[in-house]
Amino acid sequence: MEGTRFGRYQLEKQLGAGGMGQVYRAYDTGTERTVAVKVLHAQFAADPIYRERFRREAKSAAGLGNPHVVPIYDYGAIDGHLFICMQLLDGEGVDTLLARTGAMPPEQAVSVVAQAAEALDTAHAAGLVHRDVKPSNLFITPRGFVYLIDFGIAHAAGETKLTSVGATIGTFAYMAPERFATGIVDAGADEYALACVLFELLTGDSPYPAASLEQQLAAHMMMPPPQPSLVRPELGTDIDVVVARGMAKNPAERYGSCDHLAAAARQALAGTHPAATVFATRTDEEQYRKAAAAGNANAMGNLGYLLEQRGDLSGAEDWYRRGAAAGDEYAMGNLGYLLEQHGDLSAAEDWYRRAAAVGNSDAMTNLGYLLEQRGDSTEAESWYRKAAAEGDGSAMGNLGFLLEQRGDTRAAESWYRESAAAGNSDAMNNLGVLLEQRSDLRGSEEWYRKAIGAGSEDAMHNLQALLEHRGGLRG
Known part of the structure; x- marks a missing residue:
């Protein structure tokens, strides 16, 4: 044709x-x-x-x-x-990109997964399951914006499954085990497939390379989830926990949403918090309490974090103090943050400084922000730079904003881009604002869309205003 x-x-x-x-x-x-x-x-x-x-x-x-x-x-x-x-897209399939460049940098891999997760969760909320999540169904533009494509085999909850006898919908390399065992296809199957994609983006290979269909099926059904750190030790082992949970054989043991999977991956790769604390279950709490009772400082901090997420702030503070006293840097930093929310800024600063002194980049960033709000922008900048040097995306974004307020927009743009590459939605939005002020409306729109994909409500309003303004100009 x-x-x-x-x-x-x-x-x-x-x-x-x-x-x-x-x-x-x-x-x-x-x-x-x-x-x-x-x-x-x-x-x-x-x-x-x-x-x-x-x-x-x-x-x-x-x-x-x-x-x-x-x-x-x-x-x-x-x-x-x-x-x-x-819409005609400018870019290529993620599978093509992987074939050309190999495994992605961690920040890029998480960005791709997070954007795909946003699309999938939207579909799931509408009662749709994609059923064929894989690199070739993710399209990436030159600026890193990701589209989920090919809903040709999407399945609506409650709708008759449109498969002929003997036909299998989806690609075996990314199929959840329950699809082979029971034929059930729901949002959990998409999450499993996205976890497989995460592994492939980080390592350059699919989770279970196999020479035959039978081997592929057996691997998904019986073999433990693969560990990215065995292929790339520099990734650390926290990401292994995330992939294992996303690819859990039992759907009930997964994160429960693609966005939660992406958030856990971002935290694990950034080292901002032990991956095991992300979206913990009752079983996790039991394990933390046993380990804490045995004197494990990290477990004390993890238990505090779990209780904080549930709203038990008194219990959280108690376990943070125990963990901090036992030397856990995350407990120190989280205690500082909890006290800051309570309005005890002096105590918060003290705990931030203790955690920062032992290398906690989150605490460095939070200390910088506290000092900036107090008017001490010089020391704030110093702490932002220290945290940024440790790879903290929030610190990069905060540093960019501080420099922008001083009028150094070129340096601000550079830090916004660094922070955005690490998945910081605020930095994406701020970069969009900066480009819009320079009349780079195309670049501004793309960054607003990325920020929206990463969960920024401010970017949604900014994009709407930009499009309305552009429409007014055209009219």
Whole structure:
């Protein structure tokens, strides 16, 4: 069909072909813009199962309204062929990127997973399951913005499964074990697949490389989750805990949402808190109490953190003090933060300084912020720089903001970019504001969208204002 007319679309070049159809770069003569058009493979057009699945892809994706799902402009049928008209993306599949560059830097891997997680959780909230999360279904732009693509096999909760006899929907390298055992496909299966993708982004290889389908199935069913640190020791072992939980054989033992998985991965790779404390369960609490009773300082700090997340601030403070007295740096820093929230700034500063003295970058950042609020920007900058040197993304963002307030916008931009690369949504938003002030509206919009994908409500308002302003200018 390349080079031919398809309804109002002039098909210019085939961009790719998948299990359901072919994708073309096309010119929409109705709206006078270049778009991407996906057309169902001719041999499947007469099959009602495939036709319905294709229709559902368009309906599902168009209804999500998430910035990390490719925008759908139109869909329907032309000359007996179903089609979807989408935004034409500039970039490549994550699988192509991995094949060219190998394993990603940790910050980039977490950014990709976090953006995909945002799209998946939006779909899950709408009752949809993607069912085929893998690197080739993640599209990344030159600026690092990620889109989740190919909802052609998306499954709506409660909807009839559209599979012919003997057909399997999804890619075996990323399939959750319950899909083989029971056929159940829900949000937990997408989380499992995303954990597999996380492993691949960090190591450059799929979790269970196997020569046959049987070996692949057996690995997902029986083998323990692989450990990224065995491939790249510099990642540390906290990330092993995250991958293991995301790929737990029992769906009930996973994080419960893709966003929680991404957040745990970010914390583990940044070293901001032991991975085991992230989204802990009752079983974790029992283990922490046993270890704390045996004198384990880290367990005392972890137990304090768990209680704080549950709202038991008195219990949290007690265990933080015990952990701090036993020398746990995280307990010191978290105690400082808890006291700061209570308004005891003098005590908070004391504990921040103790934790910072033993290398806790979170405490350095929090100390810097406390000093900045007090008006001591010089010492605040010093602590931000120390924490930034340890890789603390929040410190980088705070340093950027401090420098911007002083008028050093070039240095501010540099630190915002460093912080954004580490996944800091505030830095992404601030970078968007900075670029908008320079009239770089395209760059500003992209960073606002990234910030929205990372959970920034401020960026959502800023993007809306930018688009309204741009529309007013065009009008």
